[in-house]
Amino acid sequence: MECDTPGVAELTDIIEIDDAADQRLDDFRDLTIADRRPDRPGGRGLVIAEGVVVVRRLLASPYPPRAVLGVRRKLDELATDLAGIGVPVYATSAKTMSDVVGFHLNRGVLAVASRAPAPSFDEIAGRSRVLAVLEGVNDHENLGALFRNAAALGVDGVLLGAGCADPLYRRSVRVSMGHVLRVPFAPVPWPEALGDLRRRAFHIAALTPRADAVALRDVRDAGYHRIALLLGSEGHGLSRAAIDAADSAVRIPMASGVDSLNVATAAAVAFYELTR
Numbered sequence: 001m002e003c004d005t006p007g008v009a010e011l012t013d014i015i016e017i018d019d020a021a022d023q024r025l026d027d028f029r030d031l032t033i034a035d036r037r038p039d040r041p042g043g044r045g046l047v048i049a050e051g052v053v054v055v056r057r058l059l060a061s062p063y064p065p066r067a068v069l070g071v072r073r074k075l076d077e078l079a080t081d082l083a084g085i086g087v088p089v090y091a092t093s094a095k096t097m098s099d100v101v102g103f104h105l106n107r108g109v110l111a112v113a114s115r116a117p118a119p120s121f122d123e124i125a126g127r128s129r130v131l132a133v134l135e136g137v138n139d140h141e142n143l144g145a146l147f148r149n150a151a152a153l154g155v156d157g158v159l160l161g162a163g164c165a166d167p168l169y170r171r172s173v174r175v176s177m178g179h180v181l182r183v184p185f186a187p188v189p190w191p192e193a194l195g196d197l198r199r200r201a202f203h204i205a206a207l208t209p210r211a212d213a214v215a216l217r218d219v220r221d222a223g224y225h226r227i228a229l230l231l232g233s234e235g236h237g238l239s240r241a242a243i244d245a246a247d248s249a250v251r252i253p254m255a256s257g258v259d260s261l262n263v264a265t266a267a268a269v270a271f272y273e274l275t276r
Contacts, residue, residue: 014075014091020099025090027112028069031170032102045115048170049178051107052077057178059085063113069097070109078109115168119184121159121193125200128156129226130274133197133204135190135242136163136233137263143167144175145264146231151179153271158183161190161242163233194245197228206230206238206246207270209260213251216273227274234263 017025027046046066049058052074059065059081068075068082068089075082075091082089098104125131132155137143143165150158158167164187165172167180188196194204203224207216219227230246232238237260243249252261252269261269 014072014089017090017092018096020096024067024088025069025100027067028100028110030102045168047113047115047168047181048173049111049113049181050105050109050170050174052109054107054174054178055109055111056081057181058111058113058173061113061178061181062116063181064116065111065113068109068111069100071097074107074109118186119157121186121188121196124157124159124184124186125197125202130155130271131157131159131197131202131226131228132267132271133159133161133188133193133228133230134164134232135161135230135238136236137231138163138165139234139263140165140169140171141175142234142262142264144172144180146267147172147176147180147183147185149264149268149271150183151176153268154275155183155271158185159193159228160185160187161193191241191245194228194230194242198247200226202226202228203248204228204230204246205248205250206243207232207251207266208238208243208249209251209254210243210249211251213249215253216250216270219248219250220273229267229270229274231263231267231270 047058047063049055055068055078065085065087067087069092071094072091075089132150147158147167167185173180197204203226205219205227207229230238230242232242252266
């Protein structure tokens with residue numbers, strides 16, 4: 001039924017649902033079950049945003065929304081964003097929402113969207129000055145944090161090499177605060193993409209804690225017009241093959257006794273140095 005709450009019904013129709021088994025909520029169902037998650041790339045491949053801020057960013061992104069589900073208070077906060085979106089907006093209780101998604105959702109609102117066509121490697125490389133190129137970054141939270149850092153510090157795009165997690169997995173979207181929906185990214189053939197970047201006049205810098213690597217600021221100060229920064233997995237870092245394929249190995253100078261940083265933290269430091 002339509003909601004008569006002032007400030008919400010004036011902007012969009014709200015559909016009340018109190019039955020967790022209602023099939024209209026299937027896009028939001030079983031978010032904790034690995035082989036049934038609606039955001040699984042091999043399954044339905046949907047994009048799920050959690051919380052008012054992230055839902056707002058999804059609604060403003062190129063990803064076509066399918067539906068919104070939330071408790072009334074959170075829908076009230078999104079009233080302007082929901083006006084005229086042309087997809088169902090479902091209001092329910094926190095208990096029903098928990099039964100649908102499989103856990104208590106503190107953020108109180110979800111939006112589901114279809115995936116948007118990804119830009120090509122050529123499109124991203126052609127318009128970029130600083131790129132992040134990832135190898136084996138398979139932790140969803142680190143990947144989301146890395147995208148948030150890329151958005152904040154002006155990195156033009158992210159290229160996903162071998163072994164990387166899906167940036168549109170729910171946890172990555174959440175940790176990125178929705179910024180994964182605005183930073184262009186594309187999977188690339190690995191390691192062939194490095195040669196393609198070099199032919200496009202990118203200086204390829206591999207971030208590593210190796211003692212013989214040059215300081216990151218030296219690469220910044222060298223005045224390269226275009227830089228592709230290689231970042232590796234959380235455990236082992238970049239492969240030897242990736243480092244050997246780079247034009248330079250670079251490091252972040254650190255205090256004695258500390259040999260490395262979390263990949264998202266290291267990326268933030270490097271992005272700051274290379275984009276300022």
